[in-house]
Amino acid sequence: MTADARAVAVVTGGAGGLGAAICQSLAQAGLRVVVTYRSSADAARALAATLPGDDHLALPASVTDSTSLQALATSVQAACGRADVLVNCAGTTRFVAHADLDGLDDALIDEILSTNVRGAIAATRALLPLLRESQLTGGGVVINISSIAARTGMGSNIAYCASKAALDNLTLSLARALAPQVRVLSVAPGLVDTEFVKSLDVEWRDRQCASTPLGRLAEPAEIGRAVVVAVRDLTFSTGCILPVDGGRPLG
Numbered sequence: 001m002t003a004d005a006r007a008v009a010v011v012t013g014g015a016g017g018l019g020a021a022i023c024q025s026l027a028q029a030g031l032r033v034v035v036t037y038r039s040s041a042d043a044a045r046a047l048a049a050t051l052p053g054d055d056h057l058a059l060p061a062s063v064t065d066s067t068s069l070q071a072l073a074t075s076v077q078a079a080c081g082r083a084d085v086l087v088n089c090a091g092t093t094r095f096v097a098h099a100d101l102d103g104l105d106d107a108l109i110d111e112i113l114s115t116n117v118r119g120a121i122a123a124t125r126a127l128l129p130l131l132r133e134s135q136l137t138g139g140g141v142v143i144n145i146s147s148i149a150a151r152t153g154m155g156s157n158i159a160y161c162a163s164k165a166a167l168d169n170l171t172l173s174l175a176r177a178l179a180p181q182v183r184v185l186s187v188a189p190g191l192v193d194t195e196f197v198k199s200l201d202v203e204w205r206d207r208q209c210a211s212t213p214l215g216r217l218a219e220p221a222e223i224g225r226a227v228v229v230a231v232r233d234l235t236f237s238t239g240c241i242l243p244v245d246g247g248r249p250l251g
């Protein structure tokens with residue numbers, strides 16, 4: 001990525017378990033990273049200060065607040081003069097058994113859909129003028145962090161699964177609509193061994209590993225590397241879903 005060494009990547013949810021690993025991989029690949037946060041200001045600043053390379057930033061934005069996303073775009077323009085990559089990683093969920101429709105109240109459904117789906121549209125809308133001007137090989141890039149749940153209908157609750165299916169569908173529509181200036185891809189992880197997942201019931205985790213042909217969960221860094229490959233190497237790919245799931249749907 002030498003010619004694009006100071007390309008700028010904006011990562012929503014950048015201080016989260018997966019977001020931090022994605023920021024790490026993008027910085028290692030030579031990009032300047034904007035770690036965006038909603039509530040995790042300290043973690044985002046600490047991450048930005050310790051990523052490999054110089055001049056990384058931590059900036060606030062809630063993906064459910066379009067005014068804050070517009071302010072983010074303005075700050076990125078002022079500080080960096082460009083944005084080449086947007087990673088829509090901010091997401092939310094809560095465990096609700098799929099048969100427990102009463103447990104999945106309207107407030108939770110709205111929170112999941114407004115964050116995981118509307119949030120990705122809103123962040124893309126805010127950063128689009130900058131992404132369209134990217135001189136990166138292959139053009140600007142939007143990476144939507146979706147999930148294996150989109151394909152299998154298995155996940156923390158049914159609204160979460162639906163939100164990730166919607167996000168993958170958004171990848172298709174946006175890829176068509178924003179070409180040729182901007183490519184849009186989904187990176188779809190299976191269960192990732194983040195600190196949160198490590199804290200869950202061990203027997204349940206073991207069952208997830210046993211149902212995965214490659215016999216383990218994904219490491220966060222493997223998702224980060226998939227994002228880098230999509231940005232740096234898959235320069236003729238758009239509108240595709242890149243699974244990083246150890247073959248779990250085959251299991």
Ligand SMILES: NC(=O)c1ccc[n+]([C@@H]2O[C@H](COP(=O)([O-])OP(=O)(O)OC[C@H]3O[C@@H](n4cnc5c(N)ncnc54)[C@H](OP(=O)(O)O)[C@@H]3O)[C@@H](O)[C@H]2O)c1
Pocket residue numbers: 012013014015016017018019036037038039040041061062063064088089090091092115119145146147148188189190191192193194196197
């Ligand atoms: N972990 C897995 O196994 C797995 C598997 C497949 C897909 N994913 C997807 O990967 C993404 C990250 O998940 P994770 O495991 O890293 O979860 P996490 O550690 O809980 O991180 C979630 C992130 O989303 C941010 N966020 C939530 N609501 C937001 C909002 N309204 N505006 C801006 N940011 C918001 C949080 O920011 P603040 O902390 O600053 O509030 C946090 O950084 C999600 O989209 C998730 O669905 C995860």
